[in-house]
Amino acid sequence: MKQVQWSNWSGSVRSNPRTVLYPTSIAEVEKVVRMCRQEGRRLRVIGSGHSFTPIAASEDCLISLDRMQGLVHVDAEARTATVWAGTKLKLLGELLFRQGLAQENLGDIDVQSIAGAISTGTHGTGRAYGNISTQVVGLTVVTGTGEVLECSGESHPDWFKALQVSLGTLGIIVQVTLRLEPAYKIEYESRRIPLGECLKQQAQLAEENRHFEFYWFPYAEPCQIKLMNKTDQEVKEHRIKDYISDVLVENTLFGLISELCRKVPKASPYVSRLSASQVPLGRKVNYSHRLFATRRLVRFNEMEYNIPAESMNAVIEEMREELSRNKYHVHFPVECRYAKGDDIWLSPAYGRDSAYIAIHMYKGMQHEDYFSAMERIFLRYGGRPHWGKMHHLEAAQLRELYPMWEAFRTVRQELDPDGILLSDYMGRLLDVSGPSPVRSVILDRIHNI
Ligand SMILES: Cc1cc2nc3c(=O)[nH]c(=O)nc-3n(C[C@H](O)[C@H](O)[C@H](O)COP(=O)(O)OP(=O)(O)OC[C@H]3O[C@@H](n4cnc5c(N)ncnc54)[C@H](O)[C@@H]3O)c2cc1C
Numbered sequence: 001m002k003q004v005q006w007s008n009w010s011g012s013v014r015s016n017p018r019t020v021l022y023p024t025s026i027a028e029v030e031k032v033v034r035m036c037r038q039e040g041r042r043l044r045v046i047g048s049g050h051s052f053t054p055i056a057a058s059e060d061c062l063i064s065l066d067r068m069q070g071l072v073h074v075d076a077e078a079r080t081a082t083v084w085a086g087t088k089l090k091l092l093g094e095l096l097f098r099q100g101l102a103q104e105n106l107g108d109i110d111v112q113s114i115a116g117a118i119s120t121g122t123h124g125t126g127r128a129y130g131n132i133s134t135q136v137v138g139l140t141v142v143t144g145t146g147e148v149l150e151c152s153g154e155s156h157p158d159w160f161k162a163l164q165v166s167l168g169t170l171g172i173i174v175q176v177t178l179r180l181e182p183a184y185k186i187e188y189e190s191r192r193i194p195l196g197e198c199l200k201q202q203a204q205l206a207e208e209n210r211h212f213e214f215y216w217f218p219y220a221e222p223c224q225i226k227l228m229n230k231t232d233q234e235v236k237e238h239r240i241k242d243y244i245s246d247v248l249v250e251n252t253l254f255g256l257i258s259e260l261c262r263k264v265p266k267a268s269p270y271v272s273r274l275s276a277s278q279v280p281l282g283r284k285v286n287y288s289h290r291l292f293a294t295r296r297l298v299r300f301n302e303m304e305y306n307i308p309a310e311s312m313n314a315v316i317e318e319m320r321e322e323l324s325r326n327k328y329h330v331h332f333p334v335e336c337r338y339a340k341g342d343d344i345w346l347s348p349a350y351g352r353d354s355a356y357i358a359i360h361m362y363k364g365m366q367h368e369d370y371f372s373a374m375e376r377i378f379l380r381y382g383g384r385p386h387w388g389k390m391h392h393l394e395a396a397q398l399r400e401l402y403p404m405w406e407a408f409r410t411v412r413q414e415l416d417p418d419g420i421l422l423s424d425y426m427g428r429l430l431d432v433s434g435p436s437p438v439r440s441v442i443l444d445r446i447h448n449i
Contacts, residue, residue: 006062008049010301010363012390015054017044017062024067026140026148026174033172034146036061036420040435043420045168047116048088050109051388052302054425055120055167063172065113072175074099080137082177085115093289101180102288105129105211108335110293115173120388121165121347123356124292125213125337127206127309131349133164134342138177141170144416152177161404162411164344167387169426170415186211186291187231189283192276195223199313206309206338215333216316218323219269220276224333228291236285250280251297258298258331258362265329265365272331300332303371304358304386305378306348309338312355318377319357328370332360345404348384358389395431 007014023029036043044058045065065086072082081101083092089110096102105124112122114132123131138152141163149171153160163170198205198214205212211228254275261268284291307315319334335358339349348354359374361367371390375383384401385391399405409430419427419434427433 010299013054013057015057017058019061021063022067029142029172030146033142042434045172047113048111050112052390071095079180085173085176087114097183100183102183104181106292108294114176123339126211127338130340130342135178137179139163140175141173143171144421161345162408165346169421185231186228186288187285188291189227190281191225192222194221198223213337217272217276217333218330220273222276224279233285255298261331262364268329268331299363300360301367302360302389304389305383306354306356307381307383309353309355311381322373345408
């Protein structure tokens with residue numbers, strides 16, 4: 001019951017939960033939820049703390065499923081697997097691989113928990129592939145009333161569409177059933193081409209490659225494109241070369257020049273141009289779960305918006321104009337990706353094939369002006385923020401962006417009628433309030449007598 005200090009990966013969010021709990025079974029999760037409900041306390045659930053917003057933070061009770069990891073059941077014929085919700089993606093990839101299975105797509109890191117990743121609509125890139133939540137075919141959840149709910153598209157169609165991206169506000173997800181593919185290899189290729197050329201070809205590249213993304217460095221003309229396609233080739237690992245490019249160049253060296261930019265922000269455009277000219281190029285072949293993820297050792301803050309796929313070029317042109325009008329001190333690249341539209345109520349890709357544009361700023365450097373200016377552009381194109389990344393939107397604006405907003409709030413009320421799963425931040429974001437903090441403090445005192 002000792003108070004601890006908690007911080008997210010980038011250090012942008014800090015909180016002091018009064019209680020941190022690590023249950024090891026569904027029964028223990030039920031017990032925690034019932035205790036919180038009885039005592040009028042608030043409960044948030046944490047994955048790996050890799051969101052940039054206070055979406056997982058708690059000032060009261062925090063629950064982590066780090067001790068609920070691993071495979072529960074594999075159905076080889078149906079190509080599905082049920083896994084404990086706390087399982088980290090890296091471990092999940094290896095466990096599935098041993099069963100001859102793999103996820104169809106992943107984001108660019110693999111340290112998140114599967115429940116944390118799906119709860120914010122975490123995505124990778126690929127026109128034909130939705131975000132990770134679209135891979136979910138079943139969930140076991142301990143709701144805000146402490147009941148265990150087995151939920152799928154067939155058993156509870158509405159609840160399921162709300163639960164697939166639910167921001168930790170409908171219940172504690174304890175098990176996730178995923179739709180999978182037979183394990184497969186990917187050939188990865190990194191090339192450098194002029195940004196103008198890339199913009200001309202981007203729609204076609206996205207169409208013709210299983211996974212395509214590009215990194216555009218502000219103030220620089222060359223950009224990096226990454227192509228990933230299925231292959232039968234032998235695994236080609238160049239351990240030393242990969243270590244040099246992934247760890248020494250993309251992390252150690254980039255970390256050092258980022259420190260230089262923090263101390264001398266005016267150097268940022270030069271550093272951005274230098275980085276663009278030095279991106280590691282080449283090819284490698286490996287099993288998918290080992291290739292999608294990259295190492296991110298240099299800490300930063302990030303904003304990412306989903307926009308309609310066809311707006312990619314127009315948004316980038318406006319971003320370039322804004323960057324040339326106002327010289328922002330930024331040397332981190334802009335990451336541009338794609339996702340297939342879906343029907344998940346709070347998924348940023350709801351109802352539209354999408355592009356995602358992510359902007360970054362080195363930790364410790366001022367990001368506000370840059371992020372706000374770019375956000376105004378994203379919003380002009382109907383942008384929807386990534387739930388785990390920085391944004392300035394409030395409930396009134398979010399309601400306009402999500403056709404199923406009210407339906408989600410109705411399910412929220414059904415599954416957590418006392419609002420115990422809401423922090424102040426989540427209450428504001430969804431425009432609902434949780435139990436009165438006064439009641440919770442009084443009960444806590446009574447409890448301690
Ligand atoms: C370096 C870096 C790279 C990233 N790359 C990508 C990327 O490529 N693509 C992308 O889309 N995003 C990316 N992200 C964002 C990240 O994937 C999301 O923020 C993700 O939600 C973080 O997962 P987590 O396990 O850390 O969850 P947390 O950040 O801890 O929690 C996120 C949400 O999930 C909820 N939650 C966690 N566990 C449960 C549970 N058991 N039941 C119910 N709710 C739960 C929490 O309450 C919270 O609302 C990146 C972030 C970082 C820091």
